[in-house]
Amino acid sequence: MTMMGGGDTLTQLGSTVAGIMFIWAMFKQYFPPELQGHIEKYAHKLISYVYPFIHITFYEYPGDGFERSKAYAAIQQYLSTNSTTRAKRLKADMMRDSRSITLSMDDYEEITDEFKGIKLWWASSKNIPKTQVFSIFGGGEEKRYYKLRFHRKHRETITKNYLNHVLDEGKAIEVRARQRKLYTNNRNEQWVGYRSVGFRRTMWSHVLFEHPATFATLAMEPNKKEDIINDLITFSKAKDYYKKVGKAWKRGYLLYGPPGTGKSTMIAAMANLLEYDVYDLELTAVKDNTDLRKLLIDTSSKSIIVIEDIDCSLDLTGQRKKEKDEKKEEEKDPIKEKMKDDNEKSKVTLSGLLNFIDGLWSACGSERIIVFTTNYVEKLDPALIRRGRMDKHIELSYCSFEAFKVLARNYLDLDSHELFAKIRVLLEETKTSPADVAENLMPKSAEEDADTCLANLIKSIEAAKEEARLKAEEEARLKAEEEEKLKAEKEEKEKEKEKEKEEKSAEDVEEKKPAVKEVKENGVIP
Numbered sequence: 001m002t003m004m005g006g007g008d009t010l011t012q013l014g015s016t017v018a019g020i021m022f023i024w025a026m027f028k029q030y031f032p033p034e035l036q037g038h039i040e041k042y043a044h045k046l047i048s049y050v051y052p053f054i055h056i057t058f059y060e061y062p063g064d065g066f067e068r069s070k071a072y073a074a075i076q077q078y079l080s081t082n083s084t085t086r087a088k089r090l091k092a093d094m095m096r097d098s099r100s101i102t103l104s105m106d107d108y109e110e111i112t113d114e115f116k117g118i119k120l121w122w123a124s125s126k127n128i129p130k131t132q133v134f135s136i137f138g139g140g141e142e143k144r145y146y147k148l149r150f151h152r153k154h155r156e157t158i159t160k161n162y163l164n165h166v167l168d169e170g171k172a173i174e175v176r177a178r179q180r181k182l183y184t185n186n187r188n189e190q191w192v193g194y195r196s197v198g199f200r201r202t203m204w205s206h207v208l209f210e211h212p213a214t215f216a217t218l219a220m221e222p223n224k225k226e227d228i229i230n231d232l233i234t235f236s237k238a239k240d241y242y243k244k245v246g247k248a249w250k251r252g253y254l255l256y257g258p259p260g261t262g263k264s265t266m267i268a269a270m271a272n273l274l275e276y277d278v279y280d281l282e283l284t285a286v287k288d289n290t291d292l293r294k295l296l297i298d299t300s301s302k303s304i305i306v307i308e309d310i311d312c313s314l315d316l317t318g319q320r321k322k323e324k325d326e327k328k329e330e331e332k333d334p335i336k337e338k339m340k341d342d343n344e345k346s347k348v349t350l351s352g353l354l355n356f357i358d359g360l361w362s363a364c365g366s367e368r369i370i371v372f373t374t375n376y377v378e379k380l381d382p383a384l385i386r387r388g389r390m391d392k393h394i395e396l397s398y399c400s401f402e403a404f405k406v407l408a409r410n411y412l413d414l415d416s417h418e419l420f421a422k423i424r425v426l427l428e429e430t431k432t433s434p435a436d437v438a439e440n441l442m443p444k445s446a447e448e449d450a451d452t453c454l455a456n457l458i459k460s461i462e463a464a465k466e467e468a469r470l471k472a473e474e475e476a477r478l479k480a481e482e483e484e485k486l487k488a489e490k491e492e493k494e495k496e497k498e499k500e501k502e503e504k505s506a507e508d509v510e511e512k513k514p515a516v517k518e519v520k521e522n523g524v525i526p
């Protein structure tokens with residue numbers, strides 16, 4: 001492969017011509033205007049004859065310079081895979097958020113590329129400004145750019161096809177190499193902080209997403225699991241379908257069930273299956289509906305937006321009422337006031353949240369999954385979880401025998417064991433969460449083997465069973481006592497009523513007597 005193509009001599013020629021043009025610009029005032037026109041016309045002809053190339057420059061930070069150009073990033077990816085075998089001087093770099101070293105073309109290096117038999121030259125370079133401006137975010141002091149050079153007769157093909165090819169290819173490489181991220185939303189005040197130093201607002205902070213959970217390790221009935229996996233994969237491939245039916249390309253999942261049944265684990269498994277980023281939205285840190293919308297707009301496609309324990313984050317009307325009451329008592333205490341300011345309550349309303357999920361704004365960006373988790377599905381507003389908002393409702397419940405088998409395989413590499421039958425019966429009788437089962441199956445010391453772990457599990461379930469039995473007994477006893485008490489009270493009341501009745505009838509008799517006497521006295525009785 002050629003490193004410095006035939007274009008190199010032409011480049012030199014080009015700069016010579018440019019030099020001549022510069023001198024011409026200085027002296028042209030001494031020529032009469034008609035002659036000027038003639039000279040320029042022929043000069044341009046001459047230039048295009050000896051220098052038939054077109055240059056296109058792609059800056060890393062175009063425009064105001066805060067946002068890195070997407071085209072530059074894509075070209076960098078494209079060239080780094082295409083150039084490492086060809087360029088002599090390479091630059092090793094630890095890409096942001098990546099753990100491995102990536103190689104790219106060093107500054108002032110040039111490589112050739114070929115597209116449909118057309119030869120092109122890519123050069124990387126940078127402008128160093130005369131005044132050094134300090135910038136902590138890079139991109140401020142040096143302006144890096146890539147320059148593409150090609151023969152002008154290929155203009156059509158290059159601008160229409162080749163550039164698209166480079167951008168698409170670059171993006172695809174980026175997606176393949178990308179490290180997935182777990183984001184969480186910052187409090188509103190922190191956005192302003194970032195803005196004041198001239199960096200673009202960051203509403204989300206992130207770390208690398210490295211949760212090891214997969215659907216293979218998730219304990220759940222196999223057919224239910226299969227169903228969810230199919231649903232997710234169908235969704236991720238349904239771009240054209242969603243377009244056809246006129247729906248935004250997104251899907252809502254509601255995960256509900258008791259604590260420790262794998263709701264959070266399932267979200268991680270979903271992200272790993274589809275290779276999506278995860279946005280963990282903390283609703284209580286969102287100031288109001290407008291901020292909620294801004295957060296939504298700032299999420300990327302191919303992502304899962306998660307709101308955990310939605311029933312707790314969304315105590316909407318009650319929350320504000322309580323705040324007012326508290327204010328009266330605390331007004332004189334400055335420390336408490338300050339503390340309250342710090343955890344100022346969110347003013348996100350139910351309608352704000354509904355809009356977040358399927359309002360007009362939710363359609364910007366695509367390929368997004370929204371997941372709610374809750375322990376109490378019955379507490380949620382029906383509007384929030386109706387189909388169309390939360391399309392699929394998934395119940396995660398206590399550990400079944402099938403789910404136990406998955407855990408036994410994960411934790412102990414066991415497919416069967418003589419104790420399985422006993423465990424099956426116990427699991428059917430007692431509500432045990434997969435988290436509890438998993439905890440017991442994990443060896444606690446080097447001496448513990450599968451047998452001891454299973455025995456531990458049995459012991460633990462039996463203890464839980466005993467506890468549940470005692471609790472049920474206690475409850476039954478309390479209930480019986482309560483009933484007894486109620487019955488006694490009722491009897492007491494009835495007795496009292498009886499007594500009242502008797503007294504009343506006795507009084508009536510007393511009252512009637514004088515009336516008769518009176519009548520008799522008047523002598524009206526027949």
Ligand SMILES: Nc1ncnc2c1ncn2[C@@H]1O[C@H](COP(=O)(O)OP(=O)(O)OP(=O)(O)O)[C@@H](O)[C@H]1O
Binds near residue numbers: 257260263434438
């Ligand atoms: N179905 C499951 N399959 C495999 N592991 C599970 C499962 N359920 C729970 N676990 C284990 O138990 C732990 C707790 O589970 P997880 O955090 O997913 O529960 P959760 O349903 O989100 O609970 P909560 O409602 O309290 O948030 C996990 O670390 C995981 O190892």
Ligand SMILES: [Mg+2]
Binds near residue numbers: 263308
């Ligand atoms: Mg959870």
